[in-house]
Amino acid sequence: MDRLIVFRHVRAIDPSSALDAVIDVVIEKDRIVRLGPDAGAEAAKAEWAQVITAPGAWLLPGLVDLHAHLREPGQEYKEDIRSGLAAAAAGGFTDICAMPNTLPVNDSRMVTEAMLARAHEVGGTRLHPIGAITVGQRGESLTEMGDLREAGAVAVSDDGRCVTNSAVMRRALEYASVFDLPVIQHAEDHALTEGAQMHEGSVSTRLGLRGWPRVAEDIIVSRDLLLAEYTGARYHVAHASTEGTVRLLREAKSRGLRVTAEVTPHHLLLTHEAVGLYDTACKVNPPLREQRDIEALRQGLADGTIDAVATDHAPHATIDKGCEWSEAKPGMIGLELCLPLLLGLVAEGALPLARLVTSLTQAPAGIARLPDKRIREGARADLVLIDPEERWTIDASCLRSKSHNTPFLGRTVKGRVKMTMVAGNVVFESTPRSS
Numbered sequence: 001m002d003r004l005i006v007f008r009h010v011r012a013i014d015p016s017s018a019l020d021a022v023i024d025v026v027i028e029k030d031r032i033v034r035l036g037p038d039a040g041a042e043a044a045k046a047e048w049a050q051v052i053t054a055p056g057a058w059l060l061p062g063l064v065d066l067h068a069h070l071r072e073p074g075q076e077y078k079e080d081i082r083s084g085l086a087a088a089a090a091g092g093f094t095d096i097c098a099m100p101n102t103l104p105v106n107d108s109r110m111v112t113e114a115m116l117a118r119a120h121e122v123g124g125t126r127l128h129p130i131g132a133i134t135v136g137q138r139g140e141s142l143t144e145m146g147d148l149r150e151a152g153a154v155a156v157s158d159d160g161r162c163v164t165n166s167a168v169m170r171r172a173l174e175y176a177s178v179f180d181l182p183v184i185q186h187a188e189d190h191a192l193t194e195g196a197q198m199h200e201g202s203v204s205t206r207l208g209l210r211g212w213p214r215v216a217e218d219i220i221v222s223r224d225l226l227l228a229e230y231t232g233a234r235y236h237v238a239h240a241s242t243e244g245t246v247r248l249l250r251e252a253k254s255r256g257l258r259v260t261a262e263v264t265p266h267h268l269l270l271t272h273e274a275v276g277l278y279d280t281a282c283k284v285n286p287p288l289r290e291q292r293d294i295e296a297l298r299q300g301l302a303d304g305t306i307d308a309v310a311t312d313h314a315p316h317a318t319i320d321k322g323c324e325w326s327e328a329k330p331g332m333i334g335l336e337l338c339l340p341l342l343l344g345l346v347a348e349g350a351l352p353l354a355r356l357v358t359s360l361t362q363a364p365a366g367i368a369r370l371p372d373k374r375i376r377e378g379a380r381a382d383l384v385l386i387d388p389e390e391r392w393t394i395d396a397s398c399l400r401s402k403s404h405n406t407p408f409l410g411r412t413v414k415g416r417v418k419m420t421m422v423a424g425n426v427v428f429e430s431t432p433r434s435s
């Protein structure tokens with residue numbers, strides 16, 4: 001018998017289809033076949049139907065992450081494709097894009113194909129590799145972007161490193177546009193951040209750490225916007241962290257440039273004060289900044305200047321973090337915490353729910369040119385069911401990721417992913433509430 005899943009009386013939220021209503025959603029095989037008030041009443045009577053009645057639950061399109069580090073190949077002790085995809089499914093993601101700073105770097109068809117073959121074996125959440133911009137991420141010669149694209153890469157980036165040479169960046173934008181690939185920049189002028197350990201400000205002064213000033217990001221973003229305008233290419237800013245980046249993007253977009261940007265949950269929620277007394281869980285690139293940056297990033301996300309939320313899920317093992325601050329690797333995990341943390345922002349009134357949903361679904365899908373994320377008849381059944389009321393405390397034992405490097409451990413959040421579905425297949429289902 002073909003698969004038949006019936007969601008009864010769920011609040012379905014899909015801003016791109018102007019949908020926010022309590023309805024039934026019926027899934028046959030891999031597609032949404034019917035939706036509407038009581039549209040599932042008949043189907044629910046079928047003996048083989050799997051009926052999901054979850055009063056108060058929300059049904060959203062499957063989430064898309066433009067920026068995750070899965071560490072395979074090469075650093076599987078931090079994460080691998082299996083654990084990374086399991087974490088993604090538990091976080092409500094049906095599609096994630098994997099950054100190329102693996103070992104070896106994903107700068108070739110061979111690595112892209114190997115990653116995809118592995119993801120295929122594992123199943124569940126879909127993996128979309130991002131190829132490197134330059135060979136070995138060394139910032140010198142361009143990769144074979146046509147090959148990467150043909151093998152399945154959805155974008156190019158040297159993330160972890162910035163393409164600082166203007167001539168290389170210009171050629172990268174020109175070359176990538178031949179293949180309609182967005183160029184994702186990790187905007188950091190390395191000359192200004194040499195030896196830097198955190199945001200340059202009052203906390204870095206107090207702790208005696210060398211600072212990573214905002215302007216190191218702003219300089220690259222402003223130069224890149226000029227190059228994007230000159231070349232007409234698709235340019236995307238990874239993990240925007242400064243007030244200046246938001247201002248520059250707003251101006252560029254007002255003139256119709258084809259530029260996009262993402263922001264991470266941690267840059268929307270934490271300032272440099274979180275570093276406290278050298279808490280290495282808060283060491284991240286770009287660094288946690290100040291309240292005025294948070295305000296600008298939230299405003300930018302709310303008004304669409306920043307298109308997408310991306311996790312920058314950057315797993316690191318205890319050995320990489322349980323050391324002196326200066327030795328600790330930058331990065332924090334995010335796949336399983338993104339949605340509940342940001343639902344907190346919505347609850348506070350700092351972000352409209354519709355913007356949050358769009359920035360985690362339709363917007364990143366569009367940037368990576370993935371199929372639409374929609375809740376409507378005929379759409380692929382990529383869905384996430386959440387209980388918006390469930391309170392839970394973030395604890396290492398409930399994480400699927402191999403690494404637990406996050407400053408949010410111990411924080412109580414409201415809202416939990418109950419089920420994730422990829423093309424009608426349930427790839428994650430939470431155990432029923434124990435209380």
Ligand SMILES: NC(=O)N[C@@H](CC(=O)O)C(=O)O
Nearest residue numbers: 069159160284285314330331
């Ligand atoms: N964000 C980080 O602090 N670290 C990332 C690289 C990156 O995104 O810059 C990593 O790969 O660990």
Ligand SMILES: [Zn+2]
Nearest residue numbers: 159160186238
């Ligand atoms: Zn980066």
